[in-house]
Amino acid sequence: MFLQFLAGRARQATELYILGDFFEAWIGDDDIDDAYNAEIVAALRAASDAGLKISLLHGNRDFLLGDGFAAASGIKLISDPYILSTPEWQFVLSHGDALCLDDTAYMAFREQARNPQWQAALLAKPRAERRAIAAHMREVSEAGQRGKENPYTDLQPTATDDFLRQHGYATFIHGHTHQPARHDHIVDGIHVERWVLADWHEACGECLVWDGETLQREVILPEKRA
Template sequence: MTTLLISDLHLHPGAPEIADGFLRYLEGPAREAESLYLLGDIFEAWIGDDHRGEFETGILDALRRLSDAGTSLFFMHGNRDFLVGDGFAEATGATLLSDPSVVELGGERVLLMHGDSLCTRDEAYMAFRAKARDPHWQAQILALPVEQRLALARDLRRQSGEANSTKAEDIMDVTPSEVERVMAEHDVRTLIHGHTHRPAVHELTVDGQAARRIVLGDWQPNRGWEVRVEPGLPPRLRDFPLRP
């Protein structure tokens, strides 16, 4: 059976083409797969499981239909949807994964990550990441009224955009030594992640052995990205049209 992995859709009501393409994906290719892994930043912002407008409810309902149809669904937090919790899992039938996680795909141990923790040269972001993943900080944010959380999400997106506009390109990419370190730590030869929006397959050496890092792309109004794992074949990165 096929396993699919995707990330960085950044779903929000202002990008209906991507949302519609994702819904078609859930009703089509994902229905034919044994498993679907969502590796973070599926939503542009997620301010808590208790806030579900019409848009969010439509996405959650579609994910539930997928899991009810027999496709195993897994979710890993990204830097945009780190507040996804047990309520989301219950509503969709998804299993929440820690970042990083090692899973077996096609008979091989594969390391899955969102990818932001690999960008260690971006010291300002790494400081924010440490705060945002702190359970106590998250509890404080979730205790705020919805309107305050919405405003905070808007501010964080604005600040992120302004900060990234002045950063060097290499700072926002992964640190090669960190990639090698984490792959060696988990004793794997394949790493799949998103976050950087730089889809590619990188060949490298880890502990003297050939290895590869597969980077998922971010979805655009006319194009999606996936890693497809089929029996007897190595993971394959591919893009595909979102429009019928």
């Protein structure tokens, strides 16, 4: 369905920002020739060739997306957090995982996963081995979530307020927590909005649309084929 979105609705926009966990797993840019990945890369390329400016920041699953992927797709890899200034408004974009400080096991993994030496050592392994490692990491993560009342850790409130302060009280947009919502924060007496993105599934996706005046959720449904 994302491919339909990329070929359809997304083309009405001038810019598209993807805030991480775009892929369930990414084991290295050499895996671009995998059939599933190649189709997505080609679709991104077609959209960017048609004039859509696409930017992407890393999530915790696709942290290995690199320059090879970006060049092939015609997209721009941006840092997390990323300040997005439009003529009318300022936003700060992030995957969101960096503020989930209460999940100490995850934060330890995150630090490791973002370490360039660790990444290089992983990328040096054969593809089949990396694929097995990714599957194993997924299993460990799912096993850790089972049995928990709420399997998803939310952002740590104090750290989030500090983050909003550090980023000039810009409207904060992130994903990761699987809890789509719009939150109102009062930081130093200033009202700041925090928008949490929804997950994408085969049957339904969602994006936030900025039209220069308001930010709105837009539900994306699969196109019916005649």
